[in-house]
Amino acid sequence: MDRMPAWADAVLVPLISILLAAAISALVILAIGENPVDAFTLMVEGALMRSSGWGYTLYYTTNFIFTGLCVAVAFHARMFNIGGEGQAMIGGLGVALACLFLPMPHWTLSLLVATFAAAAFGAAWAFVPAWLQARRGSHIVITTIMFNFIAAAVLNYVLVNLLRPAGAMDPASANFPETTHLPTFQDMFAAEGSALFRGAPANVTFFLAVLACIGVWVLIWRTRLGYEIRAFGQSESAARYAGISPVRTTVFAMLISGGLAGMMALNTTMGEAERLVMNATEGAGFIGIAVALMGRSHPAGVFLAALLFGFLYQGGAELALWTNIPRELITVIQALVILFTGALDNMVRMPLEKLFGALRRRDA
Amino acid sequence: MDFATILQVLDSTVRLATPLLLACLAGLFSERSGIIDIGLEGKMLAAAFLSAAIAATTGSVWWGLLAGIVGASLMSGIHGLASITFRGNQLISGVAINFLASGLTVLIAQDWFGQGGRTPSLMGGGRFESITLPLAETLRPVPVLGPIYAELISGHSILVYVAFLMVPATWWVLFRTRFGLRLRAVGEAPEAVDTAGVSVIGLRYAAIAICGLLCGLAGAYLATGLQAGFVREMTAGRGYIALAALIFAKWRPWYALYACLLFGLLQAVALRYQSIDLGGVVIPVQVMDALPYILTVVILAGFVGKAIPPRAGGEPYVKER
Numbered sequence: 001m002d003r004m005p006a007w008a009d010a011v012l013v014p015l016i017s018i019l020l021a022a023a024i025s026a027l028v029i030l031a032i033g034e035n036p037v038d039a040f041t042l043m044v045e046g047a048l049m050r051s052s053g054w055g056y057t058l059y060y061t062t063n064f065i066f067t068g069l070c071v072a073v074a075f076h077a078r079m080f081n082i083g084g085e086g087q088a089m090i091g092g093l094g095v096a097l098a099c100l101f102l103p104m105p106h107w108t109l110s111l112l113v114a115t116f117a118a119a120a121f122g123a124a125w126a127f128v129p130a131w132l133q134a135r136r137g138s139h140i141v142i143t144t145i146m147f148n149f150i151a152a153a154v155l156n157y158v159l160v161n162l163l164r165p166a167g168a169m170d171p172a173s174a175n176f177p178e179t180t181h182l183p184t185f186q187d188m189f190a191a192e193g194s195a196l197f198r199g200a201p202a203n204v205t206f207f208l209a210v211l212a213c214i215g216v217w218v219l220i221w222r223t224r225l226g227y228e229i230r231a232f233g234q235s236e237s238a239a240r241y242a243g244i245s246p247v248r249t250t251v252f253a254m255l256i257s258g259g260l261a262g263m264m265a266l267n268t269t270m271g272e273a274e275r276l277v278m279n280a281t282e283g284a285g286f287i288g289i290a291v292a293l294m295g296r297s298h299p300a301g302v303f304l305a306a307l308l309f310g311f312l313y314q315g316g317a318e319l320a321l322w323t324n325i326p327r328e329l330i331t332v333i334q335a336l337v338i339l340f341t342g343a344l345d346n347m348v349r350m351p352l353e354k355l356f357g358a359l360r361r362r363d364a
Numbered sequence: 365m366d367f368a369t370i371l372q373v374l375d376s377t378v379r380l381a382t383p384l385l386l387a388c389l390a391g392l393f394s395e396r397s398g399i400i401d402i403g404l405e406g407k408m409l410a411a412a413f414l415s416a417a418i419a420a421t422t423g424s425v426w427w428g429l430l431a432g433i434v435g436a437s438l439m440s441g442i443h444g445l446a447s448i449t450f451r452g453n454q455l456i457s458g459v460a461i462n463f464l465a466s467g468l469t470v471l472i473a474q475d476w477f478g479q480g481g482r483t484p485s486l487m488g489g490g491r492f493e494s495i496t497l498p499l500a501e502t503l504r505p506v507p508v509l510g511p512i513y514a515e516l517i518s519g520h521s522i523l524v525y526v527a528f529l530m531v532p533a534t535w536w537v538l539f540r541t542r543f544g545l546r547l548r549a550v551g552e553a554p555e556a557v558d559t560a561g562v563s564v565i566g567l568r569y570a571a572i573a574i575c576g577l578l579c580g581l582a583g584a585y586l587a588t589g590l591q592a593g594f595v596r597e598m599t600a601g602r603g604y605i606a607l608a609a610l611i612f613a614k615w616r617p618w619y620a621l622y623a624c625l626l627f628g629l630l631q632a633v634a635l636r637y638q639s640i641d642l643g644g645v646v647i648p649v650q651v652m653d654a655l656p657y658i659l660t661v662v663i664l665a666g667f668v669g670k671a672i673p674p675r676a677g678g679e680p681y682v683k684e685r
Contacts, residue, residue: 331467
């Protein structure tokens with residue numbers, strides 16, 4: 001068998017994929033008459049060389065950890081949850097309702113309540129597609145796509161007709177009360193008068209995201225449910241034969257997946273905007289697909305991939321500010337990463353497998 | 365609501381249904397051959413941009429149309445490469461194509477025209493003019509039928525008629541030709557087609573090519589017929605509505621026409637009225653926006669007639685050795 005060692009599968013394949021994506025992106029930058037090296041330097045400076053840059057990078061990272069874990073958990077059960085975007089939108093609705101109507105005396109309690117609300121709303125939005133997949137055999141990819149659009153319509157309706165304060169023009173909820181405001185990195189780490197993390201939106205939710213990574217690792221590799229999810233993902237018939245209920249596993253995997261997507265809204269809605277706005281998710285649900293693919297559905301990989309995309313997002317904003325390269329460059333990079341690590345995986349893998357096979361034969 | 369208003373809404377239904385119909389038939393060819401295509405949106409977007417850009421620079425809508433078809437076919441080619449040649453995940457490939465088109469169109473438009481990701485507005489020969497069918501004005505005074513002929517049937521651009529003619533054409537190709545039989549077979553049981561000595565890969569690439577062509581027409585119609593120029597994200601989810609229509613139609617051409625007309629009607633009504641008062645019950649516009657998706661979920665759930673996709677859909681074909 002032409003098989004690769006585990007480290008090559010986990011590190012080398014994603015690395016080559018990302019290099020391919022980077023090379024093509026560089027060609028795109030060249031084609032629109034800019035210098036790729038300058039662009040990269042500018043991105044590094046804007047995203048990593050200043051503490052406020054890090055503040056933005058980690059803010060985006062937080063979003064992508066949640067959505068990346070959301071897609072990753074579903075991947076383990078061999079399901080493609082493309083509905084992270086909609087689940088995060090509805091999660092945002094949960095956060096807003098919790099913050100507006102259940103204000104707690106301290107932010108820690110507010111965060112606790114809002115986390116439950118976000119996870120519950122996100123999970124509820126994932127439940128219907130999950131149940132339809134498990135019970136009625138409707139394809140989860142199509143139903144979750146449809147639920148993204150339905151979520152957008154629901155949010156639109158709620159913001160315009162129900163949550164918008166009287167007299168306000170823009171479709172957004174009222175500002176959340178003071179006690180629900182989460183401490184930002186500036187509040188936590190900067191001394192009085194210091195410029196550390198000034199104005200950056202990164203907040204305490206980042207640590208929640210790191211906890212979620214650990215939680216997902218424990219869930220997938222150290223619990224019975226995680227074992228069932230992986231077994232079901234490897235082979236449905238074998239799992240069924242071993243007495244694992246496909247309906248239960250599908251529904252639970254999707255509930256966890258949706259809950260994680262919903263928790264993303266804590267960062268954007270409670271941590272940053274401090275009110276519910278129309279486009280709070282900004283496509284982070286879809287970036288989760290790229291993050292999970294690149295991170296090979298492992299929480300550590302998801303964390304690193306989310307950090308990379310956080311850097312790309314913040315760096316892309318810098319590029320748009322200082323050069324003629326629009327932010328859409330990041331969408332192109334994201335598409336290339338999805339293409340190479342997801343769809344064209346075999347293009348990278350096949351030559352590598354041949355190479356390792358040849359090396360092994362020579363050793364033997 | 366009087367007769368003239370109904371006619372106007374139906375007229376706008378026909379216009380809005382056209383891109384849906386073309387994209388839906390594109391998806392039909394692809395999915396009937398076993399290649400799931402959630403990249404319809406991206407292909408349409410690429411075609412819309414290229415057709416508008418070339419029409420704006422050359423001043424000829426026909427060059428624009430050709431460029432649109434080339435653009436959508438290139439995207440189709442990537443999808444084919446990923447899902448047929450390299451046997452990758454077709455869903456992930458489709459997602460990648462949607463983002464690729466969404467990013468590249470704005471990036472190139474900004475570099476090319478410098479108008480914030482738009483193309484210049486198309487004028488004169490850069491757009492598809494509406495065609496007045498023969499005798500439309502002569503027959504207009506005829507009660508009921510006259511206005512229907514003059515307003516609803518006459519006065520659309522050529523691509524609208526092409527789209528509607530594509531329905532019987534698709535039916536004929538799929539159900540009355542040898543190619544169509546093989547195409548449907550390859551989506552159900554590719555191993556049987558392979559055993560018969562017909563190339564699975566060749567058939568699937570043919571389906572992908574037709575899909576690119578039709579998506580090209582759909583995108584070109586959006587940018588040069590329905591509207592005058594490209595704006596960012598101008599497909600606005602139409603590719604997904606077309607996908608919904610395809611499921612709603614259970615992968616059959618005539619039903620695709622009805623589904624697209626229904627979803628076009630919903631769009632037309634949502635465009636014209638903000639909310640509808642049905643004897644005390646007010647339907648908000650958001651319900652109209654969400655209705656195509658809700659209906660598709662209901663159909664998928666199998667409560668109202670089950671939608672069964674082609675059996676080999678989404679499975680890369682690996683030849684037995």
